[in-house]
Amino acid sequence: xxxxxxxxxxxxxxxxxxxxxxxxxxxxxxxxxxxxxxxxxxxxxxxxxxxxxxxxxxxxxxxxxxxxxxxxxxxxxxxxxxxxxxxxxxxxxxxxxxxxxxxxxxxxxxxxxxxxx
Amino acid sequence: xxxxxxxxxxxxxxxxxxxxxxxxxxxxxxxxxxxxxxxxxxxxxxxxxxxxxxxxxxxxxxxxxxxxxxxxxxxxxxxxxxxxxxxxxxxxxxxxxxxxxxxxxxxxxxxxxxxxxxxxxxxxxxxxxxxxxxxxxxxxxxxxxxxxxxxxxxxxxxxxxxxxxxxxxxxxxxxxxxxxxxxxxxxxxxxxxxxxxxxxxxxxxxxxxxxxxxxxxxxxxxxxxxxxxxxxxxxxxxxxxxxxxxxxxxxxxxxxxxxxxxxxxxxxxxxxxxxxxxxxxxxxxxxxxxxxxxxxxxxxxxxxxxxxxxxxxxxxxxxxxxxxxxxxxxxxxxxxxxxxxxxxxxxxxxxxxxxxxxxxxxxxxxxxxxxxxxxxxxxx
Numbered sequence: 001x002x003x004x005x006x007x008x009x010x011x012x013x014x015x016x017x018x019x020x021x022x023x024x025x026x027x028x029x030x031x032x033x034x035x036x037x038x039x040x041x042x043x044x045x046x047x048x049x050x051x052x053x054x055x056x057x058x059x060x061x062x063x064x065x066x067x068x069x070x071x072x073x074x075x076x077x078x079x080x081x082x083x084x085x086x087x088x089x090x091x092x093x094x095x096x097x098x099x100x101x102x103x104x105x106x107x108x109x110x111x112x113x114x115x116x117x
Numbered sequence: 118x119x120x121x122x123x124x125x126x127x128x129x130x131x132x133x134x135x136x137x138x139x140x141x142x143x144x145x146x147x148x149x150x151x152x153x154x155x156x157x158x159x160x161x162x163x164x165x166x167x168x169x170x171x172x173x174x175x176x177x178x179x180x181x182x183x184x185x186x187x188x189x190x191x192x193x194x195x196x197x198x199x200x201x202x203x204x205x206x207x208x209x210x211x212x213x214x215x216x217x218x219x220x221x222x223x224x225x226x227x228x229x230x231x232x233x234x235x236x237x238x239x240x241x242x243x244x245x246x247x248x249x250x251x252x253x254x255x256x257x258x259x260x261x262x263x264x265x266x267x268x269x270x271x272x273x274x275x276x277x278x279x280x281x282x283x284x285x286x287x288x289x290x291x292x293x294x295x296x297x298x299x300x301x302x303x304x305x306x307x308x309x310x311x312x313x314x315x316x317x318x319x320x321x322x323x324x325x326x327x328x329x330x331x332x333x334x335x336x337x338x339x340x341x342x343x344x345x346x347x348x349x350x351x352x353x354x355x356x357x358x359x360x361x362x363x364x365x366x367x368x369x370x371x372x373x374x375x376x377x378x379x380x381x382x383x384x385x386x387x388x389x390x391x392x393x394x395x396x397x398x399x400x401x402x403x404x405x406x407x408x409x410x411x412x413x414x415x416x417x418x419x420x421x422x423x424x425x426x427x428x429x430x431x432x433x434x435x436x437x438x439x440x441x442x443x444x445x446x447x448x449x450x451x452x453x454x455x456x457x458x459x460x461x462x463x464x465x466x467x468x469x470x471x472x473x474x475x476x477x478x479x480x481x482x483x484x485x486x487x488x489x490x491x492x493x494x495x496x497x
Binding site for chain 1 (some may be wrong): 206210224490
C-alpha cells in the first residue's frame with residue numbers, strides 16, 4: 001500500500017502488512033545505499049500489529065521504483081550470501097574429510113569412501 | 118577545515134603530512150566508520166554509516182554497490198558439528214546479520230507436538246502440564262517433507278505425525294521415570310476411535326479415528342529405514358508412582374517459532390562482532406606482566422625481546438569477551454584500545470536436532486529471499 005501525493009511521486013510511505021523489523025531494517029539498509037535516495041526510514045505503528053511503514057524520499061525518481069530496486073538488490077545480496085555460505089561449508093567438510101583421512105591412514109588403511117566428497 | 122589549517126600553522130608545515138591516498142578516508146574517519154570503540158563507560162560510533170552520501174564532501178562514495186559487496190563478502194566456517202556450528206561472515210552489515218538471526222529463531226518451520234489426546238492419566242502430572250511438556254520435546258524429522266495444517270484441513274499423512282505414549286507403573290514396583298524414548302511413532306495414524314453418534318453407520322467399514330491417513334507414512338522413502346523419534350531419548354516427561362498410568366496420543370504438526378517457541382528449530386542463534394584489541398603504545402616488563410594477568414581469557418601474551426626485556430602482544434583477540442578488565446584502573450585506557458570490527462560477524466547456531474545447522478541457515482536465507490519477492494510483487 002502506497003501513501004503519497006498524486007502529483008509528486010518521488011516521496012511516498014509504503015505500508016507492508018505481516019512484516020516486522022526483520023525485513024524492514026534490511027530494506028532500509030539497501031535503500032540507504034542507493035544514491036538516488038535522500039531520506040529513508042521505517043517505523044512500526046504498534047508492536048501488536050504486524051505492520052511496517054517504510055518512508056522513501058528520492059531525488060526525483062518515483063519512490064516505488066527505487067524501493068523495488070532496493071528489494072531486488074537485497075534479494076541478490078541474499079542469494080550471493082547463500083552461494084558463498086554453501087561453498088564455504090563444502091570446502092570445510094572436504095578439508096575435514098582430508099584431515100580425518102590423514103589421521104586414519106596413520107592407524108589403518110585409509111577409507112576411500114570419505115575421499116569421494 | 119579552518120581549525121585544521123590553524124593548527125598546521127602552529128605545529129608543522131603542510132608538507133610534513135603523510136599522503137592521504139585518494140579515494141580513501143583519512144585514518145581517523147576510517148576508524149569511525151568501520152570500528153566500534155568500546156570505551157570504559159560505553160561504546161561509541163556504534164551506528165553503521167549507511168547513507169550513500171555520508172562522505173560526499175570528501176569525494177568518497179559510501180554506497181555499497183552489489184559488485185563491491187560480492188567481491189568483498191567472505192564466509193569462513195570455524196566449527197561444524199551435527200548440532201552446532203560457528204562461522205564468520207565478513208563484509209555484511211548488522212541489519213542483514215540481524216535479519217538472519219531473527220529468521221533462524223522465529224520463522225523457520227519445525228514439527229512439534231500440538232494436540233494431545235489423553236485417554237488415561239492417573240499420574241500426579243496434570244493433563245495440561247503433561248501436554249505442555251510433550252510439546253517442547255524436539256522431534257527428529259525434516260519439516261520440509263510436511264505441509265502446514267490449517268483449521269479447515271483434516272489431519273492426514275502429509276501434515277501430521279502421530280505418537281503414542283502408554284506407560285504403566287504396576288502396584289508393588291518402584292517408581293518409574295517416563296522418558297522421551299517411551300514415545301512410539303504410529304506411521305499408520307491415530308488409533309483412538311472417534312465416538313460417532315450415528316448408530317446406523319455400517320460396522321463393516323473401518324472405525325473413524327482422529328486422523329485420516331491415506332497411506333502409511335512408512336512408505337515415504339525418507340522414513341523407510343529412519344523411524345521418526347524424538348531427537349534425545351532421555352528427556353524426562355513424567356514420573357509415575359505405583360498404580361499410576363498414562364495413555365495418550367500426541368499429534369505433531371508444522372509451525373514456526375513466532376506462534377510458539379516449541380517450533381523454534383534452534384536452541385539459540387547469536388552473533389557477535391569480531392573484537393579487535395590494539396596496544397596503543399609498547400607495554401614492557403612489569404606492565405606487561407600485569408596486563409597479561411588481568412585478562413581472564415588470556416588474550417595477551419608475553420614475548421621476550423632479549424636482554425631480559427619482555428613485551429606484551431595480543432595473541433588471541435577473538436577470545437575477548439569485552440569485560441574491560443584491561444582498561445580498568447588509571448592510565449590503562451591510554452595503552453589499550455578495545456574495538457569491534459563493524460562488518461565482521463561471528464555467528465553461532467545451535468540446532469535442536471530437526472535439521473543440521475548449515476541446512477537451517479540455508480533455509481533461513483531462502484525464506485528471506487521469498488519475503489523480498491513478496492514485497493516486490495506487492496509493489497508491482
